[in-house]
Amino acid sequence: MAPPVFPLLLALSAAGVAAAQEPPTWRRAELVSQVRNDCGSCHGMRLTGGLGPPLTREALADKPVPSLAATIYHGRAGTPMPGWRSLLSEAEAHWIAEQLVSGFPETAK
Amino acid sequence: MRRRELLAWLGLSPAALLLGGHAGANANAAAKPIGTGDLGVVVERARGALALVNTSTRSVLAEIGGLGDLSHASVVFSRDGAVAYVFGRDGGLSKVNLLTRQIEARVMQAGNSIGGAISADGTLVAAQNYTPGGIKVFDAGTLAQLADIPARDERGGLSRVVGLADLPGRRFIFSLFDAGQIWIADLSDSGNPQITKLVDAGRQPYDALLTSDGRYYIAGLFGEDGLALVDLWDESPRIRRILSGYGRGEQPLPVFKMPHLRGWAVAGRHAYLPAIGRHEVLVVDTASWLEVDRIPVAGQPVFVMARPDGRQVWVNFAVPDYDRVQVIDTVSRRVVRSLSPGKAVLHMEFTPRSEAVWISARDANHVVVIDTLNFRVLAELDIDAPSGVFFTSRATRMGL
Numbered sequence: 001m002a003p004p005v006f007p008l009l010l011a012l013s014a015a016g017v018a019a020a021q022e023p024p025t026w027r028r029a030e031l032v033s034q035v036r037n038d039c040g041s042c043h044g045m046r047l048t049g050g051l052g053p054p055l056t057r058e059a060l061a062d063k064p065v066p067s068l069a070a071t072i073y074h075g076r077a078g079t080p081m082p083g084w085r086s087l088l089s090e091a092e093a094h095w096i097a098e099q100l101v102s103g104f105p106e107t108a109k
Numbered sequence: 110m111r112r113r114e115l116l117a118w119l120g121l122s123p124a125a126l127l128l129g130g131h132a133g134a135n136a137n138a139a140a141k142p143i144g145t146g147d148l149g150v151v152v153e154r155a156r157g158a159l160a161l162v163n164t165s166t167r168s169v170l171a172e173i174g175g176l177g178d179l180s181h182a183s184v185v186f187s188r189d190g191a192v193a194y195v196f197g198r199d200g201g202l203s204k205v206n207l208l209t210r211q212i213e214a215r216v217m218q219a220g221n222s223i224g225g226a227i228s229a230d231g232t233l234v235a236a237q238n239y240t241p242g243g244i245k246v247f248d249a250g251t252l253a254q255l256a257d258i259p260a261r262d263e264r265g266g267l268s269r270v271v272g273l274a275d276l277p278g279r280r281f282i283f284s285l286f287d288a289g290q291i292w293i294a295d296l297s298d299s300g301n302p303q304i305t306k307l308v309d310a311g312r313q314p315y316d317a318l319l320t321s322d323g324r325y326y327i328a329g330l331f332g333e334d335g336l337a338l339v340d341l342w343d344e345s346p347r348i349r350r351i352l353s354g355y356g357r358g359e360q361p362l363p364v365f366k367m368p369h370l371r372g373w374a375v376a377g378r379h380a381y382l383p384a385i386g387r388h389e390v391l392v393v394d395t396a397s398w399l400e401v402d403r404i405p406v407a408g409q410p411v412f413v414m415a416r417p418d419g420r421q422v423w424v425n426f427a428v429p430d431y432d433r434v435q436v437i438d439t440v441s442r443r444v445v446r447s448l449s450p451g452k453a454v455l456h457m458e459f460t461p462r463s464e465a466v467w468i469s470a471r472d473a474n475h476v477v478v479i480d481t482l483n484f485r486v487l488a489e490l491d492i493d494a495p496s497g498v499f500f501t502s503r504a505t506r507m508g509l
Contacts, residue, residue: 037453037471038428041366044198045154045180049221050239051269051286051315051367075363080313080331082363087429 023092032105034087035096042080047104051080057103068097145190148207149458149500151469151476152182152195153493159184159195160492161207164460164467164500167478167488171210177201183224183497185509187249188231190501194249196225202236204252207501214252218245224371226275229507233296235273235281242267244283246296255299262288272317272328272370274508276341284314284328284337291317291328291339291348307348310337318370319508320380325395327351329370331385338398351398352382352391361386366427368411371509373459376419376439383410383424390424392442402442407433412456415439416481418463425454425468434468436484446484450477458498469495 023031036045042052053059060068073093075083084093099105148170150159158174176182178199185194192213195203200219203212221240227233227249234247243259260268260283268285276282279296291310295303312332319326326339335353339346368383375381379401380393390413392402408430415422422437431453436446451470458467465487468477471494478488503509 034428038365040180044178044221046178046198048178048199050181050198050223051271080315080364080367082365084363084365086363087365 023095027092028095031088031092031096032099035099035104036106047100055100055104057101060101063101065094065097065101068100069094072096143208145207145501146461147501148190149467149498150184150193150195150205150207151467151490151492151495152179152184152497152499154179154182154471154496155494157197158493159193159205160490160495161210162467162476162490164465167465167490169490169492173205173210173212175212176203176205176215179496181223181496184499184503185225185227185234186499186501186504187227188504190504192249193499194225194227194234196222196236198222200236200238200240202234202247202252204249216247216252216254218247218254223269223271224273226273226281228275228279228281228296229277230279233279233299235275235294237270237273237283239269242269242285242287244270244273244281244294246281246294246299246302256294256296256302258292258294258302258304260285260288260292262290264288271315272326274317274319274326274371276319277323277507282317282319282326282339282341284310284317286313286315289314289332291326291337293346305346307339307346310348311335311350315367316370318372318374320375320395321373321507323507327370327380327382329368329382329385331364331367334385336382349398352393352400355384355391355400355403356387359387362388362409364409364427365429366409366411366431368409368413372412373415373417374413374422376415376422379439381413381415381422381437381439383413390422390437404437404442404444406435406437406444407447414457414459416463416466417459417461420463421481423457423466425457428453431455432470448479448484450479451475455496456498458500460500461502467498467500469498471496 043055044050047055147165149162157176160169161171177197180198193205200222202218204214219238222238225236234249246256268287270283272284282293291307293305311330314328315331317328324342328337334356338349338351382391390404394401408426410424412425424435434448435444438445450468451473453471455471456469476490
């Protein structure tokens with residue numbers, strides 16, 4: 001998990017938190033693939049739901065981004081949703097939440 | 110030998126072959142019938158296709174597409190091993206003939222589906238669904254719907270169904286994730302199913318397995334430390350809780366992927382089961398159902414599968430440890446080998462007599478065939494984003 005840290009630190013020092021919330025292109029591709037595949041094992045590769053609820057734009061219409069980001073980062077007690085903080089930064093969780101509410105991109109192949 | 114050289118050697122021109130086309134292929138098939146015992150399929154989850162494979166030649170024979178969303182797809186086989194029933198995530202149920210390589214029937218039976226089962230007599234195919242929660246039963250020949258069994262509990266809500274397995278006598282057993290119950294549906298009269306409900310199975314059963322003799326059904330619980338056991342040879346089967354408190358009250362580790370229980374997890378007299386939120390495999394004596402050992406492993410176990418002869422148990426893991434596979438020797442009950450077959454190992458399937466295991470590595474876009482005696486790589490097949498691997502030998506086994 002070492003690679004993500006260095007570019008992220010650079011971004012933080014160079015342009016502050018706003019820039020950090022937009023991961024670099026290579027990392028965005030990784031995150032998209034992680035969401036489709038790893039989140040997809042419960043939420044479905046098409047994010048239409050499974051053991052976890054659907055994560056489509058329609059399903060998330062009334063969900064605020066910060067609360068989604070918190071669920072991704074910290075998990076949700078009492079449900080199978082784990083916190084992903086060992087695999088993501090907080091800024092990355094926020095970026096994923098933003099993508100989900102606006103319709104998640106397809107995996108770039 | 111290149112294709113053109115091969116054709117020249119055969120005394121054929123490419124045009125002759127083209128003109129021959131399908132008629133030639135069919136004539137060939139008729140002239141040289143093949144058995145189904147060494148066939149299998151690998152799910153290409155992203156492409157919505159199956160790779161048809163041969164486990165003797167260790168090769169891909171064909172690709173069969175048009176099967177919809179195959180993330181988390183599973184497959185059961187007809188008794189003759191010639192037909193694969195494919196359950197897609199999107200609720201699609203397809204009947205695929207492995208000999209003609211054609212889709213013979215296909216229905217969209219639910220909004221969100223998670224797998225299925227086939228009755229012991231091969232006449233009924235059942236699908237387990239998340240949306241709408243319940244099971245539906247189909248004629249194995251035509252895929253005409255015969256029964257719809259909503260998983261509605263006393264509170265009136267529909268429950269997502271997991272852990273569906275066939276039982277002797279046109280019966281199916283399954284677990285209700287939301288309601289925490291286990292139901293047995295008897296379809297002796299397929300239009301009038303009789304349901305036996307076992308309540309208080311425990312919080313959030315997430316998957317289940319049936320032992321190969323059909324006697325014990327074991328459901329894993331996500332919502333509590335322990336598993337639910339049903340002895341189906343009892344006159345009136347009931348729930349018994351086993352391994353209660355195996356987590357010893359410790360804070361569970363995050364579970365990035367739910368373990369899967371279906372498959373062969375029983376080796377000799379011991380059952381090998383994934384712990385939830387612990388990097389351990391639990392070993393249970395199937396005579397007493399008490400824990401006899403726990404084996405530390407490399408991550409959160411997903412599949413814990415006994416080699417058919419029971420000499421080894423192979424384990425794969427949830428992200429971020431999903432590039433690894435570990436092998437437990439069942440005599441010493443210790444990990445004897447750690448392998449790295451590729452990134453994102455999703456599934457493993459043994460050949461019927463145990464000599465080889467096929468392991469799918471989704472992000473490596475290959476399936477690796479490994480000799481289970483010396484761990485040598487026997488073959489590496491290029492298959493696009495492979496997930497489930499299913500061999501026709503499942504056709505003869507209860508609970509698969």
